[in-house]
Amino acid sequence: KMAGSSAPWIGSAYLFLQSTCKTIALPALYESSQKKPCVFKALKLALADSTGSVNGVDMLKVHCSHPHLIVQLRFCKQENCRQFLRSYRDGALLKSLQSHLQLSLATTTVPLKVELKAGSEHLDKVLKDEDHCLECIYREKPDRLPDEEIMELEKSLKSLVLYQNTNNNVAGKDCSSLKSLSQPYPPQGSSLHTQLTFTFQGQQF
Template sequence: MDGKKLMSNCGSGSWTGSVFLFLQSDSAHIDLLDLYKEDDQKFNIFKALKLALSDAVGGLEGYEVLKVHDAQPSLGVLIKFVEEAKCRRFLQSYSSGSVQQFFGQHLSHLLPTEEEIPITTQLKAGSETLDDFLKDEDLCLQHIHREQPDRLRDDEVSELEQKLQSLLVGERAPQASISLVKDPTLAPNCFYFQSRVFDDRQLTVADHQCFASNVGKDWKKVGRSLQKSCRALAGSAIDNLAYEYEREGLYEQAYQLLSKFMQAEGKAATLSRLITALEENKLVGMAEIMLKIQPTE
């Protein structure tokens, strides 16, 4: 194999390659193959896969799922990459165990189970098992690049992709980086933030504390945005909170703001609403903290 020639191609703008990802559940109650054969669960598994890839790669571009098939005892996924940087990031996420973790976490949200689903995987490019030399990213990239995708996306995968895209609600506003993805048959919903997909959910105690600890003096701005859709924050409610908890400082003021929002809205006090409020005030860094992603450069 001519390694220099392959690496030269890797650096070109037309870099492509493909890899097989094999997924298997270690749970005694979850069989991915059996579930994927069920029409009412097939989409759930595909959605969990797409969410996990988005998390691992850092967005929705640079790769494509071409085929999902029975690779007894695993579920086989053929992935096409069209950007070397995205493929390298995928390899890094896979090597650290993040791909497996992301997939298991999303599955546990989407399937009718409360248990966290442990996932085992194998990664192959042609006859090469990449798990054997993951520390050598360049070598892995060479093998992936050598396996040029020679097929179009399967009709079944195309249908699943279309269904996922049909969940988009409305058009994304200019210069906005968040839009909701609604699915009337599933809970929770999802939303996009900076070309990544996140599960929407009710705000938690951890979210509450994270917001109060990091938002600082901008808590009132966020409150004004939440006020638009929360009656409990209407009128002079925000100014009253500022006055009442002035001595306790910014943490307590921010804490009480979100507490009032969460108590008033209940299950409707969701992560996506808070992220939207942060973005409206150009607090993207704070949104990244809430979503536990690395800051943008």
């Protein structure tokens, strides 16, 4: 879908999330059928914030490995990956994850610890060397496509957004919002991103 004229830039990394609050266990929440969509939505929105686009980074699979929630990420453009690394390095991604989890789970602050790995490389130790990080991520090719569970969660999140937009938009705007949502990539200004996060006023980065 995203292939350009030359071979596309594709890389993979693993994002490790751990709640530092004893009463909030992220793997347990993700394993709960009720809470899973909420956690997924928070991850999706925070990742969209980090790249400035809903399609900037793909989640391929979410692994539950107590006490960690491990998200397998796929990047299809070097620029998106660079933006993600900057957002991760300056703490914006962490802040975004915390606020989206807080909103999605309707809970108090969710204190988090995050780590980023690509293959055997622990990227947190070399974040200042952006090109080295990009190289490590590029070396790791995704070994899978998004799994069925992720596809299902994506689908239900999209239909929820469509439903909310249809109900919240001024009459006459519905058609255009539905049309832009069905486009394969966000239009200029990333209005799709805005629509996905419109319920969280003041939370965009």
